[in-house]
Amino acid sequence: MSRRRRALRRLPWWIAAAVLAIGCLIWIYPFLWMVSASLKTSAEVFTKGLDLLPGDPAWSNYERAWVEAEFGKYLLNTVIVTVCTVVVVVVRCAMTGYVLARHDFRGRRIIMGVLVATLFVPAGYTIIPLVDLSQKLGLLNSLTGMIVAMSGAANVAAILLYFGYFRGIPKELTEAALIDGAGFATVFFRVMLPLAKPVTATVTVLTFLSTWNAFFLPLVFTFSRPDLRTVSVGMLAFIGENATDWSGMAAAATISLLPVVALFIVLQRYFIEGIAGAVKS
Amino acid sequence: MTAATPAAARPRRDRTTLYIWLFLTPTVLLYGAFTIYPIVGSYVYSLTDWNGFDASPSFIGLANYREVLADPMFWSSFRLTLAFMLFAVPAQVLATLLIAIVLNSPRMPLRKLFRTALFLPVVTTTAIVGVVMQFVFDPASGPVNLALGGAGLAPDGVDFLGQSTTALGTTIGVYVWKWFGITLVYWLAALQTVPHEVYEAARLDGAGALGTLRYITMPLLKPFLVIITLLSIEASLQVFDLVLTMTNGGPFYSTEVIEVYIYRWAFAATVPRLGYASAAAVLFGLFVCLVGMLQLLAMRATRRTRGMA
Numbered sequence: 001m002s003r004r005r006r007a008l009r010r011l012p013w014w015i016a017a018a019v020l021a022i023g024c025l026i027w028i029y030p031f032l033w034m035v036s037a038s039l040k041t042s043a044e045v046f047t048k049g050l051d052l053l054p055g056d057p058a059w060s061n062y063e064r065a066w067v068e069a070e071f072g073k074y075l076l077n078t079v080i081v082t083v084c085t086v087v088v089v090v091v092r093c094a095m096t097g098y099v100l101a102r103h104d105f106r107g108r109r110i111i112m113g114v115l116v117a118t119l120f121v122p123a124g125y126t127i128i129p130l131v132d133l134s135q136k137l138g139l140l141n142s143l144t145g146m147i148v149a150m151s152g153a154a155n156v157a158a159i160l161l162y163f164g165y166f167r168g169i170p171k172e173l174t175e176a177a178l179i180d181g182a183g184f185a186t187v188f189f190r191v192m193l194p195l196a197k198p199v200t201a202t203v204t205v206l207t208f209l210s211t212w213n214a215f216f217l218p219l220v221f222t223f224s225r226p227d228l229r230t231v232s233v234g235m236l237a238f239i240g241e242n243a244t245d246w247s248g249m250a251a252a253a254t255i256s257l258l259p260v261v262a263l264f265i266v267l268q269r270y271f272i273e274g275i276a277g278a279v280k281s
Numbered sequence: 282m283t284a285a286t287p288a289a290a291r292p293r294r295d296r297t298t299l300y301i302w303l304f305l306t307p308t309v310l311l312y313g314a315f316t317i318y319p320i321v322g323s324y325v326y327s328l329t330d331w332n333g334f335d336a337s338p339s340f341i342g343l344a345n346y347r348e349v350l351a352d353p354m355f356w357s358s359f360r361l362t363l364a365f366m367l368f369a370v371p372a373q374v375l376a377t378l379l380i381a382i383v384l385n386s387p388r389m390p391l392r393k394l395f396r397t398a399l400f401l402p403v404v405t406t407t408a409i410v411g412v413v414m415q416f417v418f419d420p421a422s423g424p425v426n427l428a429l430g431g432a433g434l435a436p437d438g439v440d441f442l443g444q445s446t447t448a449l450g451t452t453i454g455v456y457v458w459k460w461f462g463i464t465l466v467y468w469l470a471a472l473q474t475v476p477h478e479v480y481e482a483a484r485l486d487g488a489g490a491l492g493t494l495r496y497i498t499m500p501l502l503k504p505f506l507v508i509i510t511l512l513s514i515e516a517s518l519q520v521f522d523l524v525l526t527m528t529n530g531g532p533f534y535s536t537e538v539i540e541v542y543i544y545r546w547a548f549a550a551t552v553p554r555l556g557y558a559s560a561a562a563v564l565f566g567l568f569v570c571l572v573g574m575l576q577l578l579a580m581r582a583t584r585r586t587r588g589m590a
Contacts (some may be wrong), residue, residue, distance in 0.1 A: 031405075058485075263404075
């Protein structure tokens with residue numbers, strides 16, 4: 001009797017779950033459709049429409065996207081730019097947050113003020129002077145330039161995250177290290193930075209997402225160097241040239257999205273905690 | 282450091298100062314060059330007539346501003362940016378709250394799986410999603426129209442992105458879909474801050490599910506509502522990637538938000554007008570600044586009420 005009542009009480013939850021399950025399927029349907037179209041022949045994309053299963057998987061679409069449309073190269077460019085930018089941003093934001101949180105020096109208040117005032121700066125606002133400066137410095141049309149410019153973009157939130165974390169570490173810890181004869185850099189790299197691992201995880205995830213997905217800056221940085229395109233820019237160029245190649249487009253999109261989706265599934269906890277960490281503090 | 286050991290203290294403090302600035306150098310250089318300089322530089326460039334990065338700018342005073350403010354296209358893009366914000370933000374913030382409350386209940390089956398599915402679009406590249414969506418919404422062979430046709434709703438197909446009446450709405454819909462997961466995770470994090478004992482106590486006091494929601498969960502979530510709305514508003518002002526790849530601002534400029542307007546004048550025109558685009562950018566920057574300031578005021582106001590309670 002009581003078991004039946006309990007089952008009955010859970011019934012609304014199972015109904016809700018069923019509704020959500022259908023919703024989630026519709027939610028990720030565009031991705032299912034994309035993967036399915038990438039394995040269909042050009043004719044099948046149109047004739048088989050909603051049917052997600054292709055006849056024989058047409059791997060030639062991937063070959064076309066990888067070699068002819070050069071998505072192999074674009075993917076490599078994206079990986080290089082993302083990895084380098086993440087490293088630079090993490091190190092520079094950690095150092096800045098540490099110094100601002102643990103040391104009092106002249107100019108500290110000014111730096112804090114400037115950082116907070118520029119917390120939200122839209123990309124469309126700074127792009128023109130940024131391109132002009134990059135061109136004068138010889139950074140335009142190069143991956144190095146793209147990395148440098150992206151590392152210098154607004155990462156104030158990351159600095160503030162490190163700032164908050166280093167603030168909360170008790171003074172005794174650094175003092176003990178100093179008595180042991182550790183210098184400034186040793187204290188930071190050996191004691192403080194390892195302690196800040198949770199923040200580093202958050203900043204890495206957020207920077208990774210924003211850099212991997214960046215579009216505006218890579219777009220204007222590669223106008224005259226198509227070989228330096230990242231996947232997001234390459235995608236726009238691809239349909240500009242092959243508007244009717246649906247299966248090639250789907251293969252190129254799958255190549256571009258698969259690495260980051262796979263990474264997300266494997267490291268899901270860090271992604272979710274990273275994003276949640278941004279709102280909690 | 283006491284006055285008794287000035288000779289030993291001095292060099293050490295000097296060295297610390299040196300290290301402090303050494304640690305700050307990367308940020309000062311990079312941030313200074315690629316964020317601070319462009320912010321200030323925009324103002325200077327906006328006062329010039331300047332036809333391309335290779336040309337040299339010539340000073341023309343406030344003429345650009347006069348022209349921008351008189352351009353109906355600028356005001357149209359301004360209105361579209363506002364409309365984007367006004368439709369996308371409430372839809373996103375409220376719908377995600379609803380789902381988050383359901384997913385936060387330990388009695389909900391498969392909640393981790395649902396969270397993963399709903400979050401998935403967030404990690405995907407916006408520009409690529411934009412391109413894929415062009416095909417998904419294709420009037421003849423796109424899956425959306427095939428499904429509508431199959432259900433007998435629109436046998437001729439709806440050109441969602443090809444007509445000015447539906448293009449903006451469709452773009453906003455895709456935007457909400459794309460970033461839904463991020464707001465959802467914000468809310469889940471906020472809900473986690475409510476301790477389980479509070480719910481237990483409410484249940485023991487005989488509060489129903491709706492009563493708990495109305496009198497316990499909602500008041501505790503209020504400060505988060507402000508923060509999450511702020512973050513969503515800031516995000517909704519930056520939709521360049523999605524709009525450029527989905528509609529390129531068209532058809533007939535019906536989705537040309539301010540960022541696309543700036544891009545068109547600075548990079549997509551045959552004769553770029555960088556000074557003119559800078560003037561539009563400065564106005565956009567001032568607008569974002571104004572929104573940000575209003576938000577800080579709102580944040581301070583909620584903090585005060587929380588302090589009083």
